Amino acid sequence: MALVMRSLAGLTLWAAGFSLLYGLHGLGCGLGWTREILGPLTVLNGALIALWLILLGLALWLALSSHRARPDSDPRGLARLALVGTWAGFVGLLLTGAPVLLPAHCL
């Protein structure tokens, strides 16, 4: 069961992270965060990039830890499934979250 949960965890993290990034972008635009400057970035840029990096860190940790996980039953299949799920979550966050590196204007 632990491996099944692990398979779903990476993808669930992607779903939650993707929603959070999209929601934060909407919220930041609604609250005018592009007008606030934080060093070389706007507050919206900074918040989005920070959130993305945190999510990436979590997803990477999940993916790496599934290499160490030992299967409880049906060994090879479920272990591979956990690897696929967690790495897909990481790659998904990496690619679909990468647009936060673009200038975060609200137009």
Added chain:
Amino acid sequence: MTALKLHNALETIWGRPRGWRGVLTNVNHSDLGLRFMIAASVYFAIGGVLAMLIRAQLSTPRAAFVGPEIYNQLFTMHGSLMMFMFAIPFFEGLAMYMLPKLLGSRDLAFPRLSAFGWWCYLFGGFILLGAMALGLAPDGGWFMYTPLASKTYTPGINADVWLLGITFVEISAVCAAIELTVSVLKLRAPGMSLMRMPIFAWYILVTAGMMVVGFPPLILASTLLEIERAFGWPFFDPERGGHPLLWQHLFWLFGHPEVYIIFLPAAGIVSTVLPVMVRHSLIGYGWIVGSILVLGFFSFGLWVHHMFATGIPHLALAFFSAASALVAVPTVVQIFGWLATMWAGRPMLWLPMLYIGGFFFIFLLGGLTGVMLAMVPLNWQVHDTAFVTAHLHYVLIGGFMFPMMAGIYYWLPRLTGRRSHPLLGRLGFWLVFAGFNVTFLVMHLTGLLGMPRRVYTYQPGLGWDWPNLVSSMGSFVMAIGFAVVVIDLGLAVLFGRRSSRNPWRAATLEWALPMPVPSYNLASLPHVETREPLDRGHALARSLAAGEGYLGRDREGLRETTGVEMVSGRLTEVVVLPGNSWLPIATAAATGCFFLALLVGLYWLAPVALVVVAALAWRWAAALGSDTDRGPLDAGRGAVAPPHHEAEEAPGWWGSVFTLTADATFLMSLLFGYAFLATVAPGWPPPEMARPSFAAAGIVLLAVLAAFLAEREGLAASRAAATARARAGYGLAATALGAAVLALLAFGWLGLPAPSGHAYGAVVWVLLGYGVVHGSIAMLMLAFVRHRLAAGYVSPARMLEPRVVRLWLRYTLAAMLLVLAAIGLPGAASWRW
């Protein structure tokens, strides 16, 4: 007991009465699956005729075949029937029919729920078809965009027919989703671990899971729009704080996963049929399972690509463009798995394989134009043109129809016991394949030449004349092809050669069943140790028919099948299934009365119908369970297992988990809508905020706490066989919950603004309604357990019902608190006593 005597005994237990009574009370999965498939095929035929009328109108410029009003109804009904009445119900029917056979089970987990879903589907379809016959069919497109579908621009009941009829049918889809999910997870042959499941079961599991979370946003959107149309609550009206794009978000939150909900079962057929056709096991089973899971998740991150032209910020476009391109990867993993299997095997070009070849060709083209459309610049150029129409038909017909046809021809011997005529079937295939490509390949060009979608006519000289004529000619060829297929199938059923038990020499369990399929599927259930359990001879089939597997006996006339631990497939319980009943059709009829009452404006009748539904639900639940402790039962093959009422993880418990998951998705979608309006809609902050009452909120909190503690006490006392104390606990919990509901209503009456003035008021009243409805349902459930304690249906061993009610209660309490916070916190400054 001899095989024949066992067959007769099981047929008596699992069969249905003769005549109309049998038709109306039947809950058998094979019969219901066939009904779904046949009814869906009828809807496909009707949708196809509508498509031909559309093509007849567009075949020449300035055609006078139909006017704009009728044309709008034609394309709306074509899309709605194909998506909601054909594609989903057809695969549901196929899954209902095949899954227990593939999994080595005797039926699905909740047979009465299947029957209820069937009747909802049938009655909902009558509403749509009746409206069409009366000229009142929906005419705002199958997506019902606001403000076009709002009361101002669609004043009649056409849009209401869509909103209420489709929502009624969606109840059937959600029922099927829960049914299929739990059946795959729990009702398998012992030994069949997750990774030993037939690949089709994985596809259906993921698809059903997607439906559990994919349909609630659509049901919410339809509910909100119907409330706006009926009572003027302005969720989508920008003049009063609403926003039309909220509809699009909620619709496509359902609508894009819907594409994959349709595609995945079809891909499951390819993964099942193709290995048999090429005489080689599926290569990359584990990778394909992984890719299905990934696809299931990623498909929920694409919905905004249907809204690229609505003016949303560029950064959001980039998020969804990236996700739309990424989703191609897991699809391609499956395609590589199929190609590798073909490469390693020895392809036989039988009719199912022809359809799979057609699928490869068409779906590949549809996928490529899909990646093109995922790119924002091209999307803007071809937005709302015939290019998109061509793309979606390549995806849906290529990705659904062709694999489904492969499946029908592959399983035809299983479904009918007969084989089709080889030449007629091939003729049908080539006509459909050629007609389809003539129709839709050229339609890409029509779109690139600038022809918009959903226009009833066009002027000559724009370069659209000949491509439209070609498309129309192709569509008629395709229609002739489908007619040939129907004739072929009809002839096969009536006069086809009798098939042997396993004509394709496949290795999955459905081919171990006798022909014709008995009502109980298998006389005894196998122990599965490999992914391909069926031997090339008939030894396993014979041994199962002789009752040498699990449950190969008649135990007091009970309908028994095996329940397993979800991951390992270890036998954990003997699931006792309910028999034929009037309750499903009666409950569906009462539910239909509710929707009809709303449709015709008899609002007083709607609550009456709901009371009848609640009474029937009570009767339904009361007909299940057991009033005696049975202890471990002999399951055959030397194994023992308790009946499911006495097991820890019974199907009913998991059914509640998935039902609540759907319910929670509905609530989350509503909160998303609230946040969306608050940040994006014009006219916010609203002119009048809630002025919540501390007193009412305090009573809600106290009552929620009391209900929580009282139920905890009730369940603990039930475990300790202290019946009187348990009944008191449940009684107190129900009373406390009733107080919480009343206090929540008072909270609304005392402090919330009118719902029709501003979208804020409308949303908070809907939130409040959600809490009140759920509180009332949970109260009824607590009262039910109290009654069951008195009737002796709960004991320390039989704790299923209290555990299920605990789930519902705790969810309800959490939802009530969330509702309270969502309403109260944004207006925290204006709280008062």
